[in-house]
Amino acid sequence: MTPDLDAVSSLQVTGAGPARGSLQVPGDKSISHRAVMMAAMAYGPTVITGLSRGQDVTHTLRAVERFGVIVTDVGEGRVRVEGPIRHEPADVLDHGNAGTGIRLMAGVCAGIDGLSVLTGDRFLRRRPMDRIAEPLRSMGATIDGRERGRLAPLVVRGGGLTGITYAPKVASAQVKSAVLLAGLSAQGPTTVEEIHPTRRHTEEMLAGFGARVRVDGHAVTVEPSELTGTDVAVSGDPSQAAFWAVAALLADQGEVVVQDLYTGYGRSDFVGVLERMGADIDFDLATRTLTVRASKLRAVELTAEDIPGIVDEVPVLALAAAVAEGTTVISGAGDLRAKESDRIASTAAMLRAFGVQVTETEDGMVIEGVSRLRPARVDSHGDHRIAMTAAVAGACAAEGTTVIDGWDSVATSYPAFAADLVRLTGAGAEPGA
Ligand SMILES: O=C(O)C1=C[C@@H](OP(=O)(O)O)[C@@H](O)[C@H](O)C1
């Protein structure tokens, strides 16, 4: 295995066999973004252990440096961040492919008395920003962008904010977090009331950095607060573990153990979904270890209530559904059309390439389970989760050679994915032609 496989534009995977072994996955991407941003806003240094080394989080590190924040690699996987951010950035903030990066940073910039310009790659520049621009404007920030302020590049003139009570129309931890981060420097309290509760990293970490934050049912309130640097240990990313869970399930003799995972709210609901599908799966919260063994799966129905807890796992759960007995119906997932790709369309196209019958609906899809997949040529559409799902399918469920175009998208979140895939499955992996 050469590390070069991380950057190839096309990956060829030859399967199909069981995934077996134990591993640790990269540090959680959601927690990593927040750790870097809060460390940059805080007085006093923060040392972060286990930070995600994917490009998304690297862009967040580079962005905070634009404010004069000092980022130092202190070895043994630790990064030291010393702020605080005091003034506008010296240059454009480029968030690459990261929706979490740009949306949360827009909240940070809204609180700064000065001008910030935020942008990203061609995929990010297609994703809606009005969901954060609207509440930040009502707090007093001026935000403009392409398409009347709906798309990046975004131009934010911040400062002089007033706290609001806001109920986002979409269940989105990114919107909640952008508003709360802006609320740190607003006059008066800022409250976000969620329709469907989402991951709680921001409120958990704000408390760790000394902010005055309280949670009351589905509402989170932050009072204007100064943050104080504190050391942060980032746990393994459950969304990345989900790929190995499904990999273990796909072929007889599969058995995977993933260690050191984040166990908090809203990130491991895929475990319950796979259990409902008949999987032999156990997530031991005390040891933070996930164990999964090959199982015969049955179809499942997933509705709007389920989606916030599995929002990034839908593509790989759809792969599990593709080999399950029966018809899986996913609904209430319309916001997946606004991810790195239109994930309803790209998941459906990927599964069809593997020979699965999938019907797209406006807010979901209907998947008819099949007993075997055929090898496929798949386009990731610039979406790491589509690429990784297709690689798992090719390595564990489709005999022959699968080619994934747009493989380089995987470096945004899981640079060593191909190496882990080869180690766990014995699949052949090489640059695709
Ligand atoms: O807050 C976060 O870290 C994230 C929230 C989710 O997005 P939404 O807030 O758009 O649902 C998720 O899809 C994304 O990968 C990370």
Ligand SMILES: C=C(OP(=O)(O)O)C(=O)O
């Ligand atoms: C949606 C995702 O991330 P982001 O919104 O940060 O680009 C993801 O990682 O699946």
